[in-house]
Amino acid sequence: MSYVAPVKDLMFNLQHLAGLEQVARLPGFEDAGLETAQAVLEECARLNQEVIAPLNWEGDKYPSSYHDGKVSTTPGFKQAFHQFAEGGWQGLQHPVQFGGQGLPKSIGAACVEMFNSANLSFALCPLLTDGAIEALLTAGTEEQKQLFLPPMIAGEWTGTMCLTEPQAGSDLALVRSRAEPQADGSYKVFGTKIFITYGEHDYTPNIVHLVLARIPGAPEGVKGISLFIVPKFVLDAEGQPGARNDVRCVSIEHKLGIKASPTAVLQFGDHGGAEGYLVGQANRGLEYMFIMMNAARFAVGLQGIAVAERAYQKAVAFARERLQSRPVDGSSAQAAPIIVHPDVKRMLLTMRAYTEGCRAMASVAAAAYDGAHHHPDDAARAQNASFYEFLVPLVKGYSTEMSIEVASLGVQVHGGMGFVEETGAAQYYRDARILTIYEGTTAIQANDFVGRKTLRDGGRTARAVAAQIEATEAELQASGSAHALALREQLQAARLAFLDAVAFVLEHAKANPNAVFAGSVPYLLLGGNLVAGWQLARALLVAERELAAGREAEFMRTKILTARFYADHLLSRAGSQRDSIVAGHAAVTEISPDAF
Amino acid sequence: MSYVAPVKDLMFNLQHLAGLEQVARLPGFEDAGLETAQAVLEECARLNQEVIAPLNWEGDKYPSSYHDGKVSTTPGFKQAFHQFAEGGWQGLQHPVQFGGQGLPKSIGAACVEMFNSANLSFALCPLLTDGAIEALLTAGTEEQKQLFLPPMIAGEWTGTMCLTEPQAGSDLALVRSRAEPQADGSYKVFGTKIFITYGEHDYTPNIVHLVLARIPGAPEGVKGISLFIVPKFVLDAEGQPGARNDVRCVSIEHKLGIKASPTAVLQFGDHGGAEGYLVGQANRGLEYMFIMMNAARFAVGLQGIAVAERAYQKAVAFARERLQSRPVDGSSAQAAPIIVHPDVKRMLLTMRAYTEGCRAMASVAAAAYDGAHHHPDDAARAQNASFYEFLVPLVKGYSTEMSIEVASLGVQVHGGMGFVEETGAAQYYRDARILTIYEGTTAIQANDFVGRKTLRDGGRTARAVAAQIEATEAELQASGSAHALALREQLQAARLAFLDAVAFVLEHAKANPNAVFAGSVPYLLLGGNLVAGWQLARALLVAERELAAGREAEFMRTKILTARFYADHLLSRAGSQRDSIVAGHAAVTEISPDAF
CATH class of the missing domain: 1.10.540.10 (Acyl-CoA dehydrogenase/oxidase, N-terminal domain)
Structure with a gap:
């Protein structure tokens, strides 16, 4: 399998x-x-x-x-x-x-x-x-x-998100597609959208495009964008796909990865205008689009975890079978499966620790989403909501950045075979590469993390999370095992590093935004690293209890070692991440764009 | 261009x-x-x-x-x-x-x-x-x-290195190809070789294969391997390509990158045996092969620098042209070229700093090679030789690992366009991926760095290099500029981190080789990071002097900022690299191969 x-x-x-x-x-x-x-x-x-x-x-x-x-x-x-x-x-x-x-x-x-x-x-x-x-x-x-x-x-029709245009990628203020109101209350939509995932396909008899466009007279910039439904086939009186709408796929991209998913260029309105229906209020399209974007961003974070898991499984399978070199400790005179070699174990543990750390973070975030939407108590809903919102850019940004590193390690474990396409390891390396780009690049996630998730509430949520982490440190201390104590040390150092970074962001964002944004991605990655490490610390505590209770010994032991590895090799990067943020802006701000 | x-x-x-x-x-x-x-x-x-x-x-x-x-x-x-x-x-x-x-x-x-x-x-x-x-x-x-x-x-014929076999990649002890002596002093060579770069092509009328094989009765393992010349066409009396030899290309690989270079499976001796000639003495093939390997390893390090430079140039060109988002400091109300955005500058500086750091390291290594081979003084030759040998795994390992990160950043700078193959950024990401694998994976470089380059001389060369770095720190201190002082701080920290790692390796290699080799790749990367950062520190000192003398002001200022960036963002990782080495082995050694 x-x-x-x-x-x-x-x-x-x-x-x-x-x-x-x-x-x-x-x-x-x-x-x-x-x-x-x-x-x-x-x-x-x-x-x-x-x-x-x-x-x-x-x-x-x-x-x-x-x-x-x-x-x-x-x-x-x-x-x-x-x-x-x-x-x-x-x-x-x-x-x-x-x-x-x-x-x-x-x-x-x-x-x-x-x-x-x-x-x-x-x-x-x-x-x-x-x-x-x-x-x-x-x-x-x-x-x-x-x-x-x-x-x-029901999965009978599919949906798309039509945001990007040739001149408007990360910057939706530049959207030019237009929607002209019709007498019947509908709109005629005109424009070109690119990078539309599954913008055209043969799975289902209809596709529901959600399209950002401007109504004539709307304000400039992002405050003049509205959201429209543009179905591929206009619905007939029975609500079934009827007349073909004026939206056409004119080409699909030749991509590095995720090749089975068609990435379409869509042309709206070349033959009189595509019939579209305003969603919500005019000029509030960006806000609605963010609902989709937030759902999609979280899901793209899951994609990072997903491809990392698959790359890990493949690397483990190969490492068990490939015989190469004697063990470094001299325990055998025969070539051994490479999975016994310390560096291969290190690579596999890196892959596993990243994957499990991010998976745990995403799981906790999803539960916060549930609480934010379903908790009967207003305060609990709000608290869950701010925790979830805080985590979304971390889940998206950190899980996808790590997935590239993990997929690359997956190739490395395979040696020369990893570079041969038929082996399959290279596909994950290619596929993963889109994840830090679409649904908002890592820099966009970092802007969100700095702006909406840190500055807007004056660091309140960031510090509340840090306080929860401190509580986990105390539990690790109470456990007293060697692994728990090692984790506590790294977790504490990472938390303090993060708090330094938060303070730096809050202090300098206004007076020196260039300095803060020079470190925005390291800040995002530090946050992701900390939260993923924290969740593995919680997992270690659970695993120690379960182990003591005699449940799932093998699984629990591996969980403990995975958490320990995360602390020693990944969480330990927090200090240098902090340095990049609080002391790394000099060259970035000083260098002129002409100097490159 | x-x-x-x-x-x-x-x-x-x-x-x-x-x-x-x-x-x-x-x-x-x-x-x-x-x-x-x-x-x-x-x-x-x-x-x-x-x-x-x-x-x-x-x-x-x-x-x-x-x-x-x-x-x-x-x-x-x-x-x-x-x-x-x-x-x-x-x-x-x-x-x-x-x-x-x-x-x-x-x-x-x-x-x-x-x-x-x-x-x-x-x-x-x-x-x-x-x-x-x-x-x-x-x-x-x-x-x-x-x-x-x-x-x-003269470039009229080309050469190959035929080492790898399906069962023998990193582990040449497993080579099975055989060479049977003939009455005329030549040999008949039999076997299958894979991953043979330019093993077959149409550039030149002859190809000179250098092939590892065993002579019957040779010792097992690497001490029974001999090196043979097997020309594609046997030379005639005039030394011109004559009869077709019994070596045939049976397929080439479908690869992730470097697709124009044919990677051949070669079959030797399917029709009676390929005519071959022993090079040097029997059973010393591995030693001779290492001459080729060392030259090739250094050159593959240069490949890393090369692809990083190309990826950097492409990313800069794109970042100058692509308009997206207003500057974060509010200095313009228009969408700006993305090269003004701090995170894009950070990415470009990362690419540039890595590339220039590794280029400087490689340049110094090449000069040491020249001294090792041409210096009239025995002691100077020996000193240059040990410095060069020390640097080869760093040039190979560090420059190629960084090239993957740099090529990946190159894709990231391009956003969605980076994922479209026609843009060209993705090619560097694919091409670079082989560099940490061929001519010895990064783990093999790390074994070399631990074993032959650190343990064999009891850390003498490592410490001599550290002493030279300390002298550079004093020069930085003497300069007294803010950039020089910042560099001094990071360089010193990195040097001390490296010395900790050297001490750990020396102390534990014998008693606990698994612990040492669990950190071998981090040790290699720390070494490369330190030496590249050191060379940029030297470059900064030169640039300050040149700048004071009024020469090449723009180039020198950029050199200084590139060095500063290297210190703040890359050299600053030395501490966590040290931690991985000296305190990161617990989980790696404890986890059972069955637990993955």
Whole structure:
């Protein structure tokens, strides 16, 4: 089997770190306890292992192709998507009212990871559809919801996010697409959108594009952008796909990775205007788009964890089989499986520690999302919301940056075979490379982390998180084991480094924004490193208790060692990350752009 | 122009760091002073910029292809190789006696970097030929030298290194190819070799394979391996290619990168045995192969620098043109070229600092090679030799590891466009990925650095280098500028961290080799980081002096800021690298291979 879903680790996180039992006490989630989670995850694992994962390499070999306005996806993908839809997976986290299963994001996130481990290109389609669903749930009219949500949630139609234009990537202020109001209340949409994931495909009979465009007379910049529904086929009186709308795919990109997922250039309105419907209020498009973006950013973070897991599994399998060189300790005169060599163990532990740390962080974030949306208490909702919002750029930024490093190590473990495409390790290295770019580059995540997540509340959330971490340090101290004490030391150092960075950001953002933003990405990475390490510290404490209780000894021992490794090799980077932030801006601010 | 050779920086290193004027005082190098260097580098730059660099993307789009035993290279490559040969570039560093130009490696290394920046796939062919030439110069008989060296040095024939077999990658003890002695003193060679770079091609009428094989009755392991010349065409009485030898290319690999360079599977002796000639003494093949390997390892380090430079230039060009977002300091209300944004500057400075640091290290290493081979004084030769040997794994390991990070940043600077293959940034990311693998993986370099370069002389060379660094710290202190003092602080911290690591390695290698080798790669990277940072510190001191003298103000100011950036963002990682080495082995040694 090319992929075995890490159900045990996902359940460990749900039970012990994310507190699924608390989530299941929230109104609406009464049936979403551990038993449900276990059943859902196992079913999800089966579909991914048996159906979707085997298509991954096929998608790389036979990418989606374009001909005359139509996109043909890789053979087998359409059928797999139908199985996915029939299993109800698109609706997993969406409201029962529109045909969804209404499960918490905690459980949903575990499933999203699996789909993406199995096949990043495949899972991108539901990922974007999820975002479109969330935007419509929040801002759509009742009629729009009734028309579009049931088929989208059922996986009968898919959704897209049409933001980027040739001149407007990270900077949506530059969006030029326009939407002209019509007498019947609809709009005619005109413009070119690029990098539209699954902007055209053959999975489903309709595609619901959510498009950013300007209404004539709207203010300049981001405050003049509105959001529109532009279906590929305009709905007929029965709500079924009717007339072909004036949106056409004119080409797809030839990409480094995720080749099975078509990345479309879409032309709106070349033949009189594409029929579109305003979502929510005019000029508030960016706000609604952020709903989609936030959902998508979190999910892209899961993609990082997912591809890291898959790369790890492949590297472990190779390292067990490949015989090369005698053990350095002289314990055998024969060439040994390379998995016994310390440097290979170091590489595999790096991959594993990163993956498990980020997975734990994402699991906790998902539970916070559930609390933010379902907790009956206002204060608890608000607290969960700010924790979740704080974590989103970390989950997105840190998990995707680490995934490139992990996928690269995966190639390295394979040696020369890693560079041969047929081996498959290189695909993860190529696929992972998009993750730090789309749905907001790492720099954009860092801007968000600095601006909206640190400055806006004057560092309150950042310091509240640090205080929670300090409590974990005390628990590690109380444990007293060598591993716990080593972790405590690194966790404390990392927390203090982070607090230094927070203070620096708060102190200098106004007077010297160039200095602060010179360190924004290191600040984001320090935050991610700290929170992931913290969650592994919590996991270590749980594992020590479970081990003492005689449960799952092997799993728990490995969890402890993985946490220990994380502390010694990754959390220990916090000091130099802090230095980059608080003392690293001189050259960046001083150098002239002409000097490069 | 897609590539502009950094002649100024290469000359700066030759003049101020590598001490080319001293090299030019060595016997045989009398004409190899700064003027010669400048002329050679400019001529080399022209050929690369105009002829070889434009073929780089072509090679990626139209890789070498295999049909029926023959390899067709990318259109244009053969003609470019002939221009390369006619220009005398293959013989640049080789003895005048066999038709070479006899220039020092200091100058040669600068040219090798340029060829590899222009086109990694193209430059691999001369790189391997250089290695084969060095092996024959050292161990070949007079007759072998007369027959094979002149055409190889003239670029009329090329050379290969045939080491790897399906079961023997890093571990040459597992080599199974065999060579049976014949009555006429020649051998019949049998076996399969894989990953043979330019093992088959259409550039030249003959290929000289250097092949590791066992003579029947030879000892097991690496002490029973001999080296053989196996020409593709056996030479006739006039020394011209005659009868086709029994070595055939049976396939080439489908690779992640460097696609224009054919990577061959070679079958020796399927039709009675390939005619081969023993090089040097029987069973000493590994020793001779190490001559080739060492030359090739150094050159692969240059490849890392080369691809980093090319990725940097591309990213800078894009960042100047791409308009996106207003400056964070509010200095303009318009979208600005992204090169003004602090995070983009940080990324570009990271790329530049790594590249210049490693280039300076390589330049100094090349000068040490020249001293080791040409100094009239025995002690000076020996001292240069141990310094060079110490630096080879650092140049190879650190420069190639950094090149992957740099190429990845190059993609990141391009945003979404970086993921589109036609942009070209992704090619460097793919190409660079082989560099930490071939000619000995980073782990193999690290074993060398721990074993032969640290333990064998009880840390003497390591400590001697540290002492030289301490002297540079005193100079920085004496300079007293803010940048120099900041550099001094980081350099000192890094040196002390390195000395801790050296002490750890020396103390524990015997009793606990698993603990030492768990940190071998971090130890290598710390060493590389320190030496590259040291060379930039020396560069800063020179630049301050030059600036005071009113020379090349812009270049010198940028050099100072690049060095400062290196200190604040890269050298500052030394502490965590030390921690990984001296305190990071617990989890690695404790975890069982079964636990992964």
